[in-house]
Amino acid sequence: MFAATELNQRDKNTQTLFRMGFMLVTALLILPVLLILATLVYKGGSIISAEFLFGDPTNGMREGGIFPALYGTVWLVAVALLVSVPLGVAAAVYLSEYAGDNWFTRVINLAIINLAGVPSIVHALFGVGAFVLFFGIGTSILAASLTLAIMTLPVVIVATRESLQAVPREFREACWNMGATRWQTIRRVVLPNAVSGILTGVILEVSRTTGETAPIMFTGAAFFLPFLPESVFDQTMALSLHLYVITTQVPGVPEALPFGVALVLIGMVLLMNSFSIALRMWLRGRKKW
Amino acid sequence: MNSPARDDYAVHTVMLNLWYGTFQALFDINLDVKKGIITSLIGPSGCGKSTYLRSVNRINERLGYVRTEGTIEVLGKNILDANVEILQVRKQIGMVFQRPNPLPLSIRDNILFGHNIHMRGQKSSKFDREDVVESALRRVLLWDKVKDRLQRKATELSLEEQQKLCIARLLPVKPAVLLMDEPCSALDPKGTEAVEELIWELRGDFTILIVTHNMAQARRASEECIFMLMGKVIEHGATEEVFLTPRQSETADYIEGRYG
Numbered sequence: 001m002f003a004a005t006e007l008n009q010r011d012k013n014t015q016t017l018f019r020m021g022f023m024l025v026t027a028l029l030i031l032p033v034l035l036i037l038a039t040l041v042y043k044g045g046s047i048i049s050a051e052f053l054f055g056d057p058t059n060g061m062r063e064g065g066i067f068p069a070l071y072g073t074v075w076l077v078a079v080a081l082l083v084s085v086p087l088g089v090a091a092a093v094y095l096s097e098y099a100g101d102n103w104f105t106r107v108i109n110l111a112i113i114n115l116a117g118v119p120s121i122v123h124a125l126f127g128v129g130a131f132v133l134f135f136g137i138g139t140s141i142l143a144a145s146l147t148l149a150i151m152t153l154p155v156v157i158v159a160t161r162e163s164l165q166a167v168p169r170e171f172r173e174a175c176w177n178m179g180a181t182r183w184q185t186i187r188r189v190v191l192p193n194a195v196s197g198i199l200t201g202v203i204l205e206v207s208r209t210t211g212e213t214a215p216i217m218f219t220g221a222a223f224f225l226p227f228l229p230e231s232v233f234d235q236t237m238a239l240s241l242h243l244y245v246i247t248t249q250v251p252g253v254p255e256a257l258p259f260g261v262a263l264v265l266i267g268m269v270l271l272m273n274s275f276s277i278a279l280r281m282w283l284r285g286r287k288k289w
Numbered sequence: 290m291n292s293p294a295r296d297d298y299a300v301h302t303v304m305l306n307l308w309y310g311t312f313q314a315l316f317d318i319n320l321d322v323k324k325g326i327i328t329s330l331i332g333p334s335g336c337g338k339s340t341y342l343r344s345v346n347r348i349n350e351r352l353g354y355v356r357t358e359g360t361i362e363v364l365g366k367n368i369l370d371a372n373v374e375i376l377q378v379r380k381q382i383g384m385v386f387q388r389p390n391p392l393p394l395s396i397r398d399n400i401l402f403g404h405n406i407h408m409r410g411q412k413s414s415k416f417d418r419e420d421v422v423e424s425a426l427r428r429v430l431l432w433d434k435v436k437d438r439l440q441r442k443a444t445e446l447s448l449e450e451q452q453k454l455c456i457a458r459l460l461p462v463k464p465a466v467l468l469m470d471e472p473c474s475a476l477d478p479k480g481t482e483a484v485e486e487l488i489w490e491l492r493g494d495f496t497i498l499i500v501t502h503n504m505a506q507a508r509r510a511s512e513e514c515i516f517m518l519m520g521k522v523i524e525h526g527a528t529e530e531v532f533l534t535p536r537q538s539e540t541a542d543y544i545e546g547r548y549g
Binding site for chain 1: 346377378379383384388390391393402403406455458459
């Protein structure tokens with residue numbers, strides 16, 4: 001009695017096999033990330049210095065620093081966030097809290113999914129057509145950021161909507177039963193409990209926006225500029241485009257330079273992500289359920 | 290206002306019929322619920338008692354496929370009238386649910402939620418608010434237990450305390466009627482007893498209408514009792530009479546446990 005049969009043993013072996021298999025595959029997923037980081041640090045780590053981060057590019061971008069590009073990327077991402085977060089959150093609140101399930105919302109949902117699937121170069125062309133030419137903004141930070149914002153809107157909308165829907169329905173009903181309007185319910189109970197989920201969307205957006213090259217190269221990012229942008233109507237350099245330019249367009253760039261730029265780019269994304277993750281953890285701790 | 294006799298009623302229902310889609314759940318309900326007492330609604334599952342309760346503050350309507358005919362006068366005003374503001378209905382007619390549903394806020398903010406929404410514009414200093422919190426919590430016999438942790442999450446409380454809190458948060462907006470849909474069914478016997486005691490305490494100041502599956506509860510914790518069956522009111526009278534000398538054979542059968 002209670003002794004393992006041969007069949008038990010076979011089942012257990014199969015179980016072990018699959019567990020190890022899945023673990024191995026999972027471990028493989030981390031490998032590329034580690035390899036990329038290691039390569040970047042190995043090949044570009046030596047060039048990172050205060051001078052590199054805060055200096056201007058010299059000698060036809062073959063030497064010197066990357067400050068104008070770094071500065072420009074911060075601008076582009078910040079303006080894109082300022083546009084897409086309010087828009088995306090508002091749209092998600094409408095879709096999740098107000099709109100019913102009808103043909104109108106289904107069309108909008110379809111549009112959001114399709115928007116997420118559009119290649120970034122198509123967004124770029126849309127940005128040129130709509131913002132640069134039609135609205136006459138010209139190639140500028142504003143036009144580039146608007147293009148980035150449109151591109152990342154689906155991410156913000158979907159993440160926000162999901163986090164709104166994760167707030168239990170009972171909370172809303174409790175509010176309504178006390179005579180609160182929908183908006184009071186949203187503002188006092190639903191949104192505060194969805195903030196951490198919304199931040200997840202923002203993190204994803206920041207990462208994607210920072211790295212995108214195509215949508216900005218026709219709309220506002222410049223090959224090289226001898227001055228820093230002073231307003232959103234100026235053009236700017238950007239890290240991602242700078243990396244593209246020095247690897248493909250400029251001959252004789254020392255090897256460490258593009259790897260250094262890539263390292264800074266990734267470092268920036270990681271830095272912003274860890275900040276958002278910390279913020280999210282802090283907010284979760286404050287959650288009241 | 291109407292004739293003096295009707296002033297004694299908090300809820301005056303005339304020929305109320307209600308349909309969920311094509312299914313009729315309530316048939317010609319005529320009910321007068323007396324002001325300031327506890328009235329219990331009993332009957333087997335699906336008899337329409339919860340449906341009736343939910344009609345009195347119009348939360349049934351949220352389902353969207355509900356159609357209602359007839360009138361429900363609360364304190365002399367038909368709440369089914371077109372010009373009635375539903376937010377006011379929900380404010381004046383508080384509801385307590387089967388499962389305690391505190392908001393994901395602190396204990397203090399749970400109490401102040403309704404107050405902040407409905408008492409805006411009227412001067413309310415911080416001092417007033419503290420008073421509101423204290424008196425509401427005292428009224429539900431919770432103050433001494435929670436006075437030192439008003440900033441803690443309401444969901445950390447025991448179910449019994451949560452249910453008391455859910456009753457307490459209705460009080461600051463001074464509702465006239467409290468509707469309770471099996472308020473003790475998620476609680477253990479001790480919690481049930483405590484909440485029942487509290488409900489008994491509140492009678493007089495509020496008209497309380499309570500749906501229950503628990504016959505013993507209806508008997509010990511209500512002054513009048515309504516027995517419903519298949520969407521109709523079968524019997525309505527003083528609780529003792531309904532239980533001891535029911536006039537209808539269906540009531541007697543139900544009370545003796547022959548169905549339900």
